[in-house]
Amino acid sequence: MILVFDVGNTNIVIGVYKSDELIDSWRIATDKDKTSDEYSMMIHYFFQYSNIDLKLVKDVIISSVVPNIMYSLEHAIRKLLNIEPLIVGPGVKTGMNIRYDNPKQVGADRIVNAVAAFEKYGGPLIIVDFGTATTFCAVSQNGDYLGGTISPGIKISSDALFQRAAKLPRVELIKPGKVICKNTNNSIQSGIIYGYVGLVEYIVKKMIQELGGKNVKVVATGGLSSLIASEANYIHIVDKLLTLDGLRIIYNRNKEERSKTV
Template identity: 80%
Template structure:
C-alpha cells in the first residue's frame, strides 16, 4: 500500500492506495507547531481507528504548500515506516511540461492536480481547486501547464468580511436561495456564495478566451467545489480526490527512484 499526503494551508488529506484503488481517506488540521512525535501519533491512531495494519505501507509520497511543516512530517513518516518519503518538487518526474516564468514557484498541489486531470480527462483543461486559496490552472491539449490565477478562497473572503466589518457576524457558508434577502445573515451568505460563483464564472470565461477554445474541460476539486458547482453549469466535473490521484500517478512515474529511499539502503 502507498500512503499519500496532500498538505494544504488548512488541512492535510491522507489517502491510502492499493494500486489505483483508494482504500482509506483521512483529513486532519494543518498545524506547523506540531512535532514529528505528535504527527506520528495522529497517523498511527488513524490507522488503528480504521483497523488498517500500518506495517503494510510500502512507501509514502507528499505534496505540500506549507514548507514549515515538512520537517516534522518527513520525520514522522521515517519513524512510522522507516523510509524517506518521496516529496513532490524539483527533480520529480510528472509528465507535465511547465510553461511558467519560474517553474519552482508553481505550487506542488497545482502540478499534482494537472497531472491527474490530464490523465483522466485530457486537454485542454481548466482546473479549479477550492482550498484556502482558490487556484485556476490551464493545461493545453498537449499537456503543457500554461499557468493560471490565484484568488482568495471562499472561507478567507467570509472571514475577512466578519473581521473587518464591526457589525457583521460570522456566517455559515450555506446558500440562502435568493439574493434579495430580508436579514443580515442571508444577505452576507448571498453576497459571499453567489458573488464567488460570479468570480469563478468570469475567470473561467477569460481563461477559455485566452486558450482560444470553448471546449476546455473544467474540473473542480477541493472542499467547497460541490457548493460552487451546484450554482453554475460552467464546471463540467467535480473530482473530490483529484489531488490524491495525482499523487499516486506521480508515485508510479517515480517508482525506480522511490525504491532507493529505504533508510539504511545504499
C-alpha cells in the same frame, strides 16, 4: 500500499492506496506547532481506526505548500515507517511540461492537480481548486501546464468580512436560496456564495477564450467545490479526490527510481 499526503494551508489530507484503489482517506487541520510524535500518533491511530495494517505501507509521497510543517511530518514518517518520503518538487518526474516563467514558483498542489486532471480527463482543461486560496490552472491539449490565476479563498473572504466589519456576524457558508435577502445573515451568505460564483464564472470564461474556446473541460476540486459548482454553468466535473489521485500518479511515474533507493 502507498501513503499520500496533501499538505495545504488549512488542512492535511491523507490517503492510502492499494495499487490504484483508494482504501481510505482522512483530513486533519494543518498545525505547524505539532511535533513529529503527535503526527506519528495520529497516523497510527487512523490506520488502527480503519483496521489497516500500517506495516503494509511500502512508500510515502508528499505534496506540500507549507514549508514550516515539513520537518515534523517527514521525521514522523521516518520514525513510524522507516521510509524517506518522496517530496513533490524539482527533480520529481511529473510527466508534464511546465510553461511558467519560473517553474519553481508553481505550487506543488497545482502541478499535482494538473497531472491528475489531464490523466483522467484529457486536455485542454481548466482546474479550479477551492482551497485556502482559489486557484485556476490551465492545461493544454498536449498536456502542458500553461499557468493560471490565484484569488483569495471563500473562507478567507468570509473571515475578512467578519473581522473588518464590527456589526456583521460570522455565517455558515451555505446558499441562502435567493440573491435578494431579508436578513443580515442571508445577505452575507448571498454576497459570499453568489459573488464567488460570479468570480469563478468570469475567470473560467476568460481562460476558455484564451485556450481557444473549444472542448475545454473544467474540473473543480477542494472542500467547497460542490457548493460553487452547483451554481456555476462552466464547471463540468467535481472531483474531490483529484489531488490524492495526482500524488498516486506521480508516485507511479517515479516508482522505478524509488525502488533503487527505498
